[in-house]
Amino acid sequence: MSTTEIKLPAELLRRAREMAEQENMTLEQFASSALAEKMAAWKTVAYLEERAARGDKRKFERALDSVPDAEPETFDRL
Numbered sequence: 001m002s003t004t005e006i007k008l009p010a011e012l013l014r015r016a017r018e019m020a021e022q023e024n025m026t027l028e029q030f031a032s033s034a035l036a037e038k039m040a041a042w043k044t045v046a047y048l049e050e051r052a053a054r055g056d057k058r059k060f061e062r063a064l065d066s067v068p069d070a071e072p073e074t075f076d077r078l
Contacts, residue, residue: 016031
């Protein structure tokens, strides 16, 4: 493990401490978990943007054309 010091607004630190306590974890565990979740979210966005850039509307439409034109099951209807 490494140690670092960060400066946080007092209100943010207070709320983080409260949430960590509610989750029965240390502030360090809470901060690590929150940081990991944020990094995963950003990585997911980057992945989806990269996938979208490779998308091909014509291929998508061809794939849709191969789907049978049928009514959805009752449990699948909106």
